[in-house]
Amino acid sequence: MAIRNWRQNKLAVVEDEDEACDVEEESLLQVAKNNVTEDFGSDVSLKGTDSLLVVDEMDEEDITEEPSVMDTTLDESIFKAYDIRGIVGKSLTEDAVYAIGMALGSEARAQGETKIVVARDGRNSGPALLARLSDGLRAAGVDVISIGMVPTPVLYFAAQTIGSGSGVMVTGSHNPPDYNGLKMVIAGTTLASEQIQDLLQRIKEKRFESGKGRVREQDVIPQYIKRITGDVMLLKKLKVVIDCGNGAAGAVAPQLMNELGCDVVELFCEVDGNFPNHHPDPSRPENLQDLIAAVKEQQADIGLAFDGDGDRIGVVTNEGTIIWPDRTMMLYAMDILSRNPGAEIIYDVKCSRNLAKVIREHGGVATMWKTGHSFIKRKLKESGAQLAGEMSGHIFFKERWYGFDDGMYS
Structure with missing residues (x-):
């Protein structure tokens, strides 16, 4: 099969009511944070030929002088069945993400885990929330491997291959720009339902581990692409239109398809957290209209659309038909x-x-x-x-x- 036989794979998605959220008609709250994780000062050293950033120590004040974790009032509505999700700066605050990071780090250590891979999608609030998540994990004594801005599947891949099966993704998935959230895996198990509620209870009871976790940065996109191109072989060269909806898949999908030998036509593949062209939700037919038009205009073999974090796909045929x-x-x-x-x-x-x-x-x-x-x-x-x-x-x-x-x- 070619990409599980791209010529035959005719797929479209419909709205997942269980994942949908109530969208409040409020303006986008821009998070005024620099795209910087933290000021490491003199404790930063570059080790190894790959120049991965390694933090050897945290200042004592970085851990102990965090009153927010004790004083934060959490909006419990963000603790959903499948993930943690809310409106940035309102139901989902930076202090809340720090506390969740401490809870996740503490839970990981309770299961014998010592390192967690973290990443974010392309939303504007992502850099600040990822920084606070990393702070919380490290304060709980967990080492952090940060792989930057990637689609959610790349985070899962990294957790399996360079971590110990644990990872946290800062993502709002297909939700509007002012939303963000967390998808979490600890020791190979995706947290849901009772495990997510257990995190909330741990925060309420302030049952946190403490320590001085380290952080390093690593690019895993080349490894991810190499793994797929080593597994998949196309039966013939295909002309493919890719609509990433300005989501995080734009950082990977075009390159992946090119390396598989496809003739790629890119549509909205520039990552932009404002989603200026259409909402990144391929389950809604209205979000596939640009893709359908491009497939017909380009006389492509197939059209692919991804949601905001790249873990869902929508497909249209060469005639522009959406298939379930x-x-x-x-x-x-x-x-x-x-x-x-x-x-x-x-x-x-x-x-x-x-x-x-x-x-x-x-x-x-x-x-x-x-x-x-x-x-x-x-x-x-x-x-x-x-x-x-x-x-x-x-x-x-x-x-x-x-x-x-x-x-x-x-």
């Missing part, structure tokens, strides 16, 4: 079952019953599960299934990949 994700899941399932007879395939409750029929007809085990990327990932890990997918456009490959949702790999 459960139809694409049928193609994926048939391909995987041809190599893995009897494999289990997981799908969410919103998918068509025809998907289960196709899975069974090809010798697979069809398992319906509740909607939510965190729930699906957990079930995938527990069951040993080879593939999972949602009608929202999250696709999870376990065969030859890592089991996380990745719009670019899909």
Whole structure:
């Protein structure tokens, strides 16, 4: 298959009501922070030929003189079922993110973890929130590997390959510009439901570890691209229109497709946290109209659209037709079952019953599960299934990949 057979993969996404949030009609709150993590002063040293930034020590005052963690009043509404999410500067503040960082670091240490990979998407509030997250993690005694501005799947990849399975992504996903949030993985488990509520309880009870964690920066995009190009081979050169909606996928997807040998037409691939062209949510047909027009105009083979953090994908055919994700899941399932007879395939409750029929007809085990990327990932890990997918456009490959949702790999 080419990118799991790009010529056949015809996928589109619909709105995931469980992930959707109530959008308040308020103006964008710009976070007036410099795009700097912190002033390391004389404690900074560059080590190794790759010149990764390493902080050997934190000043004592950097840890102890943080009254905000004790005094912060948290808006509990930000602790959602799948992630942490809110309006920046209102429900989601920098002090809240610092406290959450301390709670995450403390929980990681309780599970024997000593380092966490962190990253952010392209939202304007990302640099300041990532800095406070890193501060909180380090104050809890956890070492931080910062990989900068990347799509969420790259963070998951880094957590698996250069970390110990732990990572935190600062992302607002497909939500409006004034939103941001956190997607969290500790020791290979995506936090959801009770684990997220446990973080809130830990903050309320001030059950924090303390320490002097270090931080270093690393670029993992080349490694991510190399891993995919080493796994995927195109059957023929394809002309592909890519609409990144000015989201973080623009930092990776065009380069990835070029290195796979595609003729790439870029549409809104410049990362811009204001999302000036259209909302980065490919589940809404109105957000795919520019892509459809470009595919027809360019006479492309296929059009791909990504959400704000690149973990969901929308696809249109060469004729500009939007195809539902459960139809694409049928193609994926048939391909995987041809190599893995009897494999289990997981799908969410919103998918068509025809998907289960196709899975069974090809010798697979069809398992319906509740909607939510965190729930699906957990079930995938527990069951040993080879593939999972949602009608929202999250696709999870376990065969030859890592089991996380990745719009670019899909």
